[in-house]
Amino acid sequence: MSTLVIGGTGTTGGLLAPLLPDARVGTRKPRQDDHVRFDWDDPSTFDGALDGVDRVYLIPPIGAVEPAPVVESFLARARHVRRVVLLSSSAVPETATGIGALPALVRAVPEWAVLRPSWFMQNFTGDHPPAAGVRAGEIVTATGDGRVGFVDAADIAAVAARALTDPEPHNTDHVITGPEALGYAEVAAIITDLTGRVVRHRSVSTAEMTDRLAAELPREYAALLAGLDEDIRGGAEDRVTTTVQDVTGRPARSFRDFYRDFLSRTSTA
Ligand SMILES: NC(=O)c1ccc[n+]([C@@H]2O[C@H](COP(=O)([O-])OP(=O)(O)OC[C@H]3O[C@@H](n4cnc5c(N)ncnc54)[C@H](OP(=O)(O)O)[C@@H]3O)[C@@H](O)[C@H]2O)c1
DSSP states (O other): EEEEEEEETTHHHHHHHHGGGTTEEEEEOOSTTTTEHHHHHOGGGGGHHHHEEEEEEEEEETTOOOOHHHHHHHHHHHTTOHHHHHHETTTTTOOOSSGGGGGHHHHTSEEEEEEEOOOOOHHHGGGSSSHHHHHEEEESSSTTOOOOOOOOHHHHHHHHHHHHHHHHHEEEEEEEEESSSSEHHHHHHHHHHHHHSEEEEEEEEEHHHHHHHHTTOOHHHHHHHHHHHHHTTTTTTTTOHHHHHHHHOOOOOOHHHHHHHHHHHHOOO
């Protein structure tokens, strides 16, 4: 038996798969022996990906405003799966529809955990808008002075690995943050300090943020993301938890350590 890691080539899944002895990486484009074809947009891939699997790391379809029906049909084919660990988000409230409906589906599996990480530190290094802002010298958000408990995806992967492999199922929600809550201006100051290149934060209105994101994303999804910025402005993400320490036995990584490590890896790449 093995663990299907959906999104196993992505930000958290790519860090999780090497931590598992038996990972099967779900991807739309299999390239290696431990890869299996899996596509949320093609349900004919579900049965093959689930064959011989007893655990699943579940990343819902990215960008889907209403993912519950397809996740429900996937779980209906996964009745032999004993344990499912869902990647949700601390920013997503429990709702009857939308991505907030997914935790209830996963809690119906015999063994489960719902991961609710705060915003990823990797948003400042990958393809996300804040990373483009870092490169341009100006990070634009609608978050004002609101703080976020930014978390390293490696710490999320470490918690996920324990939730998938611990003999006792966790059967709980894990709110996962880094060790401190920082405003985007504070993050910009750390990056400036570490790189010697000035990076600033500029906060705009929620409406302007929606327009900016809609240049790259469907408008409905852009509005959803800008609304999350507005929540941050109101203090929704201004907290830290001890989940990483409690579950893995080691402390969560700070943004300064994360970014210093990122710079050293990219300068030697
Ligand atoms: N970014 C944050 O700050 C943050 C915070 C909290 C929670 N989250 C949650 O994290 C998740 C995504 O994080 P991310 O933006 O860093 O993305 P990511 O995990 O890097 O997502 C890309 C992954 O999704 C896979 N994928 C894309 N479309 C797929 C499809 N149709 N079927 C199957 N797999 C597909 C890709 O696999 P292939 O290309 O190999 O097929 C790749 O492995 C979201 O659910 C989000 O809600 C993010």
